[in-house]
Amino acid sequence: MLNVRPTTDMIKAVRGTRDLLPPETALWNFVESAVRDVFRAYNFQEIRTPIFESTELFARGVGEETDVVSKEMFTWSDGERFDEEALATEWIARGVEEKRFFVESATPVNSYLSPLRIRFINRVPDRPEFVCFRPKATLESVDLLLKARADVKSDEFLRRYSQDAEYVRRFEIKLRIVVPSGTADSASWIDTRGVEVEQFQNRTPVFKSSQSLTLRPENTAGVVRAYIEHNLEKRGLNKLYYIGPQFRRERPQKGRYRQFYQIGAEVIGPASAGSESPARDAEVLEMLATLLDRLGIDGWILQLNSVGCANCRPDYFRALKDALRDVAPRMCADCQRRAVTNPLRVFDCKVPEDQPIINNLPTISSYLDHACTQHFLQVQEILRALDIPFNLNDRLVRGLDYYTRTAFEFTHGALGAQNAILGGGRYDGLSEALGGPAAPGIGFAIGEDRLVMSLQESAEGVVRKPDVYVAALGAGMNGEAARLARELRRHDLVVDLGDESFRLKKSFEAATKAGARYILIVGENEVKADAFAVKNLATGEQVAVPRAELARRIQGE
Ligand code: HAM
Numbered sequence: 001m002l003n004v005r006p007t008t009d010m011i012k013a014v015r016g017t018r019d020l021l022p023p024e025t026a027l028w029n030f031v032e033s034a035v036r037d038v039f040r041a042y043n044f045q046e047i048r049t050p051i052f053e054s055t056e057l058f059a060r061g062v063g064e065e066t067d068v069v070s071k072e073m074f075t076w077s078d079g080e081r082f083d084e085e086a087l088a089t090e091w092i093a094r095g096v097e098e099k100r101f102f103v104e105s106a107t108p109v110n111s112y113l114s115p116l117r118i119r120f121i122n123r124v125p126d127r128p129e130f131v132c133f134r135p136k137a138t139l140e141s142v143d144l145l146l147k148a149r150a151d152v153k154s155d156e157f158l159r160r161y162s163q164d165a166e167y168v169r170r171f172e173i174k175l176r177i178v179v180p181s182g183t184a185d186s187a188s189w190i191d192t193r194g195v196e197v198e199q200f201q202n203r204t205p206v207f208k209s210s211q212s213l214t215l216r217p218e219n220t221a222g223v224v225r226a227y228i229e230h231n232l233e234k235r236g237l238n239k240l241y242y243i244g245p246q247f248r249r250e251r252p253q254k255g256r257y258r259q260f261y262q263i264g265a266e267v268i269g270p271a272s273a274g275s276e277s278p279a280r281d282a283e284v285l286e287m288l289a290t291l292l293d294r295l296g297i298d299g300w301i302l303q304l305n306s307v308g309c310a311n312c313r314p315d316y317f318r319a320l321k322d323a324l325r326d327v328a329p330r331m332c333a334d335c336q337r338r339a340v341t342n343p344l345r346v347f348d349c350k351v352p353e354d355q356p357i358i359n360n361l362p363t364i365s366s367y368l369d370h371a372c373t374q375h376f377l378q379v380q381e382i383l384r385a386l387d388i389p390f391n392l393n394d395r396l397v398r399g400l401d402y403y404t405r406t407a408f409e410f411t412h413g414a415l416g417a418q419n420a421i422l423g424g425g426r427y428d429g430l431s432e433a434l435g436g437p438a439a440p441g442i443g444f445a446i447g448e449d450r451l452v453m454s455l456q457e458s459a460e461g462v463v464r465k466p467d468v469y470v471a472a473l474g475a476g477m478n479g480e481a482a483r484l485a486r487e488l489r490r491h492d493l494v495v496d497l498g499d500e501s502f503r504l505k506k507s508f509e510a511a512t513k514a515g516a517r518y519i520l521i522v523g524e525n526e527v528k529a530d531a532f533a534v535k536n537l538a539t540g541e542q543v544a545v546p547r548a549e550l551a552r553r554i555q556g557e
Contacts (some may be wrong), residue, residue: 054213101124104122175194246262280442281426309429468554469497477522
């Protein structure tokens with residue numbers, strides 16, 4: 001039967017990812033530039049960490065029992081890496097040992113040829129070979145060898161390296177690809193053009209074991225890894241911010257994507273630099289209030305809690321486990337597991353039937369030790385002094401394991417089910433958990449997708465429309481029009497440029513569609529007069545403006 005399936009199926013963006021298109025991107029730029037201004041005012045500096053990290057970083061940093069790590073990560077093995085050197089070393093050593101050949105020289109051939117990963121091997125006196133060691137025979141390696149041989153036989157080579165030239169001229173150079181045995185026999189389907197492909201029975205492994213990598217589901221672990229790796233403790237208190245994509249395999253819905261963007265910040269450093277002080281918590285929260293206000297987001301609610309520290313948690317966990325022992329059998333399978341492995345995570349449960357049970361569980365607030373209680377009270381005191389409103393919410397535990405003491409979320413009514421616009425808190429033990437020095441820290445991440453969604457202004461409002469549309473009129477005018485556009489853009493004007501194939505009517509339509517304030521006509525007469533017709537598209541007023549005054553006139557000075 002004929003396969004009639006069309007081969008030109010449309011390829012769509014992957015579920016949970018999306019394209020951000022203009023004019024909405026203007027809103028994203030507006031948000032990012034406003035938050036950069038705020039970060040600058042609070043003396044935060046940008047950090048950019050890789051988009052993928054070793055899986056272990058998130059397992060140890062964020063916690064294996066969290067939903068993010070246990071269910072939502074995009075993880076892959078970066079595959080086995082072929083160790084060319086190991087194969088070459090063993091092949092040469094074994095050839096000699098088994099007296100199959102004798103090696104007079106075995107040198108990588110990149111001293112006189114372009115960077116080629118091949119070797120020049122003298123197997124027995126006067127039997128030179130070019131050999132490359134590959135995981136499998138490929139056309140590329142065949143090409144490489146043939147080219148290498150052609151190169152050394154070329155007049156250019158013979159001229160430049162006359163010492164070696166004498167030798168290569170005398171002998172035919174054999175070409176060989178050595179591949180480890182057990183890999184697919186690719187030589188059977190490629191045209192090897194006389195190059196010998198040798199399947200070598202290697203004894204030592206030539207594939208290095210693979211590494212598990214993960215697309216970052218969040219950026220705090222990455223920042224703390226970078227803090228440790230680059231000894232940032234030497235700098236005292238680090239105030240860092242980031243803007244970038246994060247990845248979680250969640251069920252997509254409004255405000256929840258698999259690739260989403262976070263704007264985040266972390267304050268981290270040795271305790272001696274003040275990183276543990278409640279003043280830091282309050283400063284971060286006040287900055288967030290300022291930021292949301294400046295963006296024109298009103299109606300946010302700050303939910304605040306303290307989740308204690310390594311000292312007060314054990315007592316609380318015991319009480320929580322005790323309470324769960326009775327009720328867990330009536331809860332979902334995830335909760336039954338969490339009740340044993342990581343009871344705090346029971347609070348992440350979204351199953352509706354479990355909620356009444358969860359609402360009756362003991363909360364951390366009555367188990368805080370003296371130091372945590374004092375810390376939390378001081379944070380609240382500063383917030384009151386700053387007139388930052390907050391709701392105490394003792395059920396707020398946050399979904400990531402690293403949190404200690406202050407934990408918070410800002411919610412916004414307009415967002416629907418996914419109403420957390422941002423979340424954050426302290427993570428005083430995270431650096432140690434990742435093998436670093438003690439480095440108390442506090443930070444947050446704003447869901448940029450949600451932030452943009454909750455902005456009242458329409459995207460149209462923040463787009464800068466063209467100041468002028470430069471219309472080339474008549475054959476041969478494109479160059480002159482481009483020159484004018486170039487001059488005007490140097491004056492920081494937004495300029496849109498037409499095409500000489502457009503008639504006057506079409507140019508006007510294009511200028512109006514682009515929302516330009518003025519249209520500037522570049523025709524033969526105008527060029528001759530060195531003065532151009534400039535028409536205000538809103539008022540219809542038209543004047544002839546000398547070239548030298550164009551920018552000033554359009555700027556409206
Ligand atoms: P998080 O609460 O997991 O915290 O995420 C922070 C924010 O990212 C959420 O409040 C939400 O706005 C947004 N977000 C999370 N998942 C998605 C998604 N699938 N689609 C759209 N937006 C989403 C963290 O990530 C911590 N690293 C925050 C932090 C920084 N804590 C201390 N420092």
